[in-house]
Amino acid sequence: MSGAAYIVGIAETTPAARREDVNTTELVWEAVSAALDDAGIELADVGGAITASQDFWEGRTISSMAVNEVCGATFKSESKIAADGALALLYASARIETGLDRLLLVAAHCMESQADPHAVELAAFDPYVQRELDPDETVLAGLQAQLLDYPVALRARVVEAARRRSPWLDPLPEGAVAASPLTASPLHALERAPLMDAACVLVLCDAETAARLGRPAVRVAGGGTATGRYWVDRDLTRAGELRDALDGALHHAGWDDAPEHIELSATFAHQAILFGRELGLGSDAAVVDALEQGRLAPTGGALAGRPGVVAGLSATAACARALHEHGGRALAHGTTGLLAQSHHFVCLESA
Amino acid sequence: MRGAVAAVAVGQTDHVSRRLDVGIPEMVREAVDRCLETRDLTFADVDALVLGNMEMFEGVNLVEHWLVDALGAAGKPVWKLNNGGTVGASTAIAAYYLIASGFHRRVLCVGFEKQSEGSAQSSITTVGDPIWERAVMAGAIGNFAAMTSVYVNESGVTAEQAARVAVKARRNACLNPHAQLKMPDLTVEDVLASDMLAYPVRKLDFCPSSDGACAVLFAAEDLAASLAPKPAWIHAAVTAHDQQYMGDSPKRLAEMRSLIEARRKGYAFAGIEDPVRDFDVAEIYEPATYAELAMYECLGFCEQGGGGRFIDAGVPELDGALPVNPSGGVLSANPVGATALIRVGEAAMQVMNEAGEHQIPNVRTALATGYGGNAWTDLLILRTEKP
Amino acid sequence: MIDEPLRLKQQVTLEYRFAAGEYASRFFRTLKEEQRFLARRCPNGHVLLPPRPVCGLCNVATADWVEVGPRATLGGYTVVYVPFTDPMTGEGRPVPYGFGLIRFDGCDTSVYHLVDETDPHRLRIGLPVEPVWRDASERKGTFADIRHFRPLYEEDA
Numbered sequence: 001m002s003g004a005a006y007i008v009g010i011a012e013t014t015p016a017a018r019r020e021d022v023n024t025t026e027l028v029w030e031a032v033s034a035a036l037d038d039a040g041i042e043l044a045d046v047g048g049a050i051t052a053s054q055d056f057w058e059g060r061t062i063s064s065m066a067v068n069e070v071c072g073a074t075f076k077s078e079s080k081i082a083a084d085g086a087l088a089l090l091y092a093s094a095r096i097e098t099g100l101d102r103l104l105l106v107a108a109h110c111m112e113s114q115a116d117p118h119a120v121e122l123a124a125f126d127p128y129v130q131r132e133l134d135p136d137e138t139v140l141a142g143l144q145a146q147l148l149d150y151p152v153a154l155r156a157r158v159v160e161a162a163r164r165r166s167p168w169l170d171p172l173p174e175g176a177v178a179a180s181p182l183t184a185s186p187l188h189a190l191e192r193a194p195l196m197d198a199a200c201v202l203v204l205c206d207a208e209t210a211a212r213l214g215r216p217a218v219r220v221a222g223g224g225t226a227t228g229r230y231w232v233d234r235d236l237t238r239a240g241e242l243r244d245a246l247d248g249a250l251h252h253a254g255w256d257d258a259p260e261h262i263e264l265s266a267t268f269a270h271q272a273i274l275f276g277r278e279l280g281l282g283s284d285a286a287v288v289d290a291l292e293q294g295r296l297a298p299t300g301g302a303l304a305g306r307p308g309v310v311a312g313l314s315a316t317a318a319c320a321r322a323l324h325e326h327g328g329r330a331l332a333h334g335t336t337g338l339l340a341q342s343h344h345f346v347c348l349e350s351a
Numbered sequence: 352m353r354g355a356v357a358a359v360a361v362g363q364t365d366h367v368s369r370r371l372d373v374g375i376p377e378m379v380r381e382a383v384d385r386c387l388e389t390r391d392l393t394f395a396d397v398d399a400l401v402l403g404n405m406e407m408f409e410g411v412n413l414v415e416h417w418l419v420d421a422l423g424a425a426g427k428p429v430w431k432l433n434n435g436g437t438v439g440a441s442t443a444i445a446a447y448y449l450i451a452s453g454f455h456r457r458v459l460c461v462g463f464e465k466q467s468e469g470s471a472q473s474s475i476t477t478v479g480d481p482i483w484e485r486a487v488m489a490g491a492i493g494n495f496a497a498m499t500s501v502y503v504n505e506s507g508v509t510a511e512q513a514a515r516v517a518v519k520a521r522r523n524a525c526l527n528p529h530a531q532l533k534m535p536d537l538t539v540e541d542v543l544a545s546d547m548l549a550y551p552v553r554k555l556d557f558c559p560s561s562d563g564a565c566a567v568l569f570a571a572e573d574l575a576a577s578l579a580p581k582p583a584w585i586h587a588a589v590t591a592h593d594q595q596y597m598g599d600s601p602k603r604l605a606e607m608r609s610l611i612e613a614r615r616k617g618y619a620f621a622g623i624e625d626p627v628r629d630f631d632v633a634e635i636y637e638p639a640t641y642a643e644l645a646m647y648e649c650l651g652f653c654e655q656g657g658g659g660r661f662i663d664a665g666v667p668e669l670d671g672a673l674p675v676n677p678s679g680g681v682l683s684a685n686p687v688g689a690t691a692l693i694r695v696g697e698a699a700m701q702v703m704n705e706a707g708e709h710q711i712p713n714v715r716t717a718l719a720t721g722y723g724g725n726a727w728t729d730l731l732i733l734r735t736e737k738p
Numbered sequence: 739m740i741d742e743p744l745r746l747k748q749q750v751t752l753e754y755r756f757a758a759g760e761y762a763s764r765f766f767r768t769l770k771e772e773q774r775f776l777a778r779r780c781p782n783g784h785v786l787l788p789p790r791p792v793c794g795l796c797n798v799a800t801a802d803w804v805e806v807g808p809r810a811t812l813g814g815y816t817v818v819y820v821p822f823t824d825p826m827t828g829e830g831r832p833v834p835y836g837f838g839l840i841r842f843d844g845c846d847t848s849v850y851h852l853v854d855e856t857d858p859h860r861l862r863i864g865l866p867v868e869p870v871w872r873d874a875s876e877r878k879g880t881f882a883d884i885r886h887f888r889p890l891y892e893e894d895a
Contacts, residue, residue: 023482023759025595029791033799044797048590055433056412059754061405061477062435062724069595074794075612077590079441082406082431091430091445094452098353111757119752123412127748128374197757227429230419244426252454337416342429371743410750476825481754482762483788486826486880487851489818489837494850496816497838504863549818549837550858594794598839598848599786601813 005093005220006210006351009039009203010317015168015196015305018113024058028109028199029070035105035201040213046072047101051080052088052108052309056120071105084108084265085200085313086334086344090223092204102206108314109199110307117195124338130232137267138192140339142184144236145191145270152178152186154288158269159190159303161292166304169194177269191269193302193311200313202320210351218320221255221329221347224248231338239271239278242343246279249331249345259329261322263315264297267308271340272301275333298322311335316346323350355737356450357575357582358443358699359568362386366531366563366684369467375409376421379463382564382689383422386459389705390568390578394423397568399455401430401445403438403462404688407477408469422461435478436636436723437590438462439565439692443719444729446569447588456571457578462692463564466685471560478724484597489549491638492557494597496549498604499641503551505605505656508644510551512659514542516640517555517682519668524679526709529693531561531684542640556640563686565693572737583702583717587617587732593725600726604642609728610649610720618651621716621732626651627666627673631714632701634694636722637681646720647675669711677701677709691721695731702733761789764803766879773871775807777845785845807842810887812865814839817858826882840867840887852886866890 011034013019013027022030036043049071053063060066064080071078081088085108095101121136145155156177164171172190180190210217226248228234228241250258258279266272276287276296290296297304299318302311312334319330327350336342362385364370370378387393400422402415411417415431418424430449434441439462446458466474472490479485488494502508521537524530537555545555568578575582591613593600600608623629635650637643644658652673653661661667667675676682678697681690698719700706714735721729758766761778765788768774777785778800780793785804793800815838822831836853838861854870855861867887877883 018757020757021760023757023762026759026761026791042797043792046797054412055405055407055477056752059477059481059752059756061407061474062433064434065478065595065724066480068592069790069794070792072797073592074594074797075591075608078592079445079590080432080434082433087430090454091448094454095448097452097454098448100353100448100451114754114756116753119750120412123410123750123752124416126417127411128746131748225428225430226426227416227419227424229425230416233420241426248428337413341413341416341419371745410748472823473825480788481756482758483881484850486882488822488825489816489835489850489852490820490822492820493816493818493822493837496818497814497850499814500816500838501814501863546819548820549816552816594847595790596788596847596849598813598841598850599794601839601841601848 004207005096005204006207006217007202007220007320008205008210008213008215008217009035010320011035011038012200012314012317013198015198017194017196019111019197024066024109024111025070027111028067028107031199031201032070032105032107035203039203040215043072045103046105047103048077049073049105049107050088050092051078052083052085052313053080053110054082054309056123057110057112057115057309059115067107071107083336083342084334084344085310086316086332086346087225089202089313089316089346090225090344093220093223096204096206103209104204106202106204106313107199108310110309111197112195112307113197137338139184140231141268142187144339145187147237148270148274150270150273150284154284155191155269157288158272158291162297162300162303165294165298165300167299169305193267194305196305196307198307198310200310200317202313202317216324217351218323219349219351221349222249222253223346224252225342225344227342231341236339239274242275242278245343245345249347253347255347259331260295261330262296262333263299263319264333265302265311265315265335267302269303312344319348323348353451354453355572355584356447356569357584358733359570359575359579359582360386360390361696361700362389362566363529363693363696364564365529366561366686368531368559368561370562375465376418378465378562379418379461379564380421382566383461386566386568396457397459398457399428400424400459400461401442403432403442403692405433405464408474409465410469434724436687437691437721437727437729439689440695440719440721440729440731442692443567443695443731444588444590447585450569450571456574458569460567460569460692461564462689464686464688465562466560466687467562480596492549492552495639496552499552501602502605502641502645505602506658508659510543511539512662513556513640513644514539515662516643517542520676520680520682523669523677523709524683527678530679531559552639558638558681558685561684561686563684563689565689565696567692567696567699579703581703581735583699583733584737585731586621586734586738587730589613589617589730592727595725597725603726604645607645607649607726609726610646613728613730614650617730617732630673630716630718632677632711633673633675633718634678634697635675635720636691636694638722674711677711691729694719694721698733702735765789770877770879770883774805775842776803777806779804786847787842787845787849806844808869810840810842810867812838812853812861812867813841813848813863815853815861817856851881851884854886854888866893
């Protein structure tokens with residue numbers, strides 16, 4: 001029993017290192033108004049909204065309050081899923097499947113330039129025994145990369161592929177990744193997805209509404225999510241929770257296998273390789289080949305310029321656009337938490 | 352397309368102003384253990400979790416990830432919401448949709464707050480819009496008291512009538528082992544003599560700040576009966592918001608637009624026509640005495656402006672026609688991330704006939720509401736029968 | 739049971755650089771430099787302050803800028819007796835202080851601000867008030883550029 005929700009509108013703002021011209025409300029409105037146009041509907045047609053934002057990145061408790069009105073939720077229902085936007089999409093799909101919601105906006109947003117990432121990430125560490133060491137996610141990523149021991153040349157190719165495939169960022173010159181400063185050995189600065197300000201909005205509706213609107217539509221066939229143990233308790237050389245989330249998604253969608261088209265979201269280059277291996281794509285080198293050829297992360301994933309909270313929803317948008325072009329099936333991926341403690345998958349099928 | 356969903360188990364910590372004996376993980380685990388123990392269940396009986404907490408209050412980001420082991424959640428789907436005061440009920444509503452759609456089968460909702468570990472004033476500041484609202488704030492109490500003056504002006508309720516709500520709450524609390532403020536001898540005079548916090552709201556008119564956690568297990572239609580002898584079935588699960596800034600709704604308390612809208616939708620879903628007749632008990636989210644009076648009106652328990660007369664007539668008392676907050680309500684315990692889930696949990700306990708000393712006899716239908724943000728509302732209706 | 743529980747004191751410091759955006763930039767520049775108040779109006783005539791891109795009452799984009807005030811009316815009000823540390827400055831605000839909803843003439847929504855009165859029985863809903871400004875040198879482009887609102891008792895016959 002799955003797959004009764006349809007994506008009928010897609011929009012995202014062009015990610016930028018810093019947007020001085022808009023606040024969060026205006027940024028999200030930019031994406032919402034474009035998504036409404038894409039779906040051929042008005043704000044008043046929206047039945048409710050599911051948003052994705054993290055209070056620490058936003059500098060605000062109940063950060064969704066800033067986007068309540070522009071998401072059409074005044075006097076209606078808005079619920080914030082504090083995780084990657086792909087999870088917000090899964091919640092919205094579940095709501096539509098019940099028949100109680102007919103048309104929902106799903107909005108993921110973050111202005112990463114506004115916050116201090118070190119302080120935001122530090123707050124996610126255990127207050128009793130870890131914070132005194134003043135760590136952040138880059139430090140953990142350095143630990144993880146050290147354990148995985150992929151050669152820097154391979155990691156650089158991951159970043160270069162993402163930049164080449166990015167709809168927004170310029171390609172990198174040869175050697176730029178290895179030449180960028182060391183942040184936490186063995187990692188170089190360019191191995192991490194750059195901080196970005198962006199919002200992504202999808203319009204989701206039931207079958208009847210999709211038929212009435214008559215726009216190109218993509219069916220949400222199913223999805224899954226799984227959360228692993230806290231970073232210090234995990235085997236950082238594996239990502240078993242990715243497998244758990246994927247298996248759950250495939251089962252929910254009734255699919256025997258993962259499709260070839262997978263828009264993977266990895267914040268760090270070495271993670272893309274690790275995740276590709278967990279997906280069963282073969283050796284480290286085989287995964288990097290897949291990234292370069294665009295079978296994995298065809299639009300570059302998080303490294304292509306997507307804020308962490310937005311990456312999974314933007315991946316879903318990219319998959320949906322691809323399915324409009326050539327039909328078939330696609331898998332969108334997002335993560336939440338330090339070193340991707342949670343993984344989320346959305347199974348998409350052309351309608 | 353849509354399966355029925357029921358609450359099948361509830362657990363709470365004993366809410367107090369300060370728990371020095373546990374950290375957050377242990378406090379949350381207490382509520383979860385108590386919940387699962389009521390039915391001899393283990394973590395293996397939980398498919399997914401939904402957490403509610405105001406992370407900026409305790410200064411712990413991604414708190415659900417830190418708590419994975421404490422919650423037996425490794426490998427499972429874990430969802431997290433932080434919607435403010437409504438969050439506890441929002442977790443229940445999320446569980447409802449996730450189960451009704453078939454996405455999950457058994458969902459454990461956990462709401463918690465260890466308010467004593469944060470800075471209360473900084474916390475409230477983080478609620479204000481950074482660009483528009485933070486430059487001039489007066490804490491939760493200033494905002495609330497200003498709203499109250501409009502309600503008093505519209506309705507003519509008196510300080511005595513409001514004080515009656517406080518007396519009801521803290522006396523009811525004496526029958527609830529989990530409540531923080533148990534005051535068996537509290538009188539209206541005591542309330543009127545307590546310090547004025549912000550005119551006209553006095554200390555005993557206002558909710559406390561608490562450390563506490565609540566866990567409620569929800570289950571799918573085919574599992575509920577095997578998990579609880581008398582499951583509490585969800586008949587309505589509605590959320591409604593308002594405009595976005597603190598001053599947008601001029602009569603925010605007197606005419607709580609989100610509550611009126613949520614009530615309209617929720618009552619229609621559940622076939623409620625005369626709430627005093629159709630509900631057997633109500634657990635509502637009253638941040639202060641005056642709010643409870645206003646909510647009687649906005650929920651249609653009485654006519655507009657009639658909140659004071661409603662309590663004067665004794666209707667919401669334990670032995671009245673519609674007991675309101677037999678648990679002692681928010682006025683007796685307020686761990687923000689848990690508070691609205693406690694309302695749902697207490698309503699469920701009433702329907703399941705497991706509310707112990709504060710059980711209302713013959714409960715068939717119960718109402719639970721959540722309040723928070725800019726006067727937002729969550730509203731749930733639970734019954735002994737399946738929808 | 740623990741005999742002597744340990745407590746850990748910690749400071750979490752979070753710094754942000756917020757982009758004010760188009761509407762706030764215009765509003766606060768005008769407030770600071772010209773001491774005027776600009777609101778947004780939707781096509782159905784709702785006048786909204788803070789100014790914003792969408793009218794939530796109508797679910798449509800707001801259409802134009804409209805000046806409101808400086809005269810205003812007091813809506814809900816209170817006098818606060820609980821000490822409050824201003825989180826923006828770290829200063830303690832002297833108690834008691836008046837606080838309430840200010841609706842500028844011509845505007846449909848209100849904003850919270852301080853009111854220069856400490857006797858709640860002198861205040862009432864509907865009282866005319868006006869802003870009392872800080873000196874130009876002290877104004878920064880925030881609502882705190884207004885020191886408080888002064889009740890106009892002399893006009894409130």
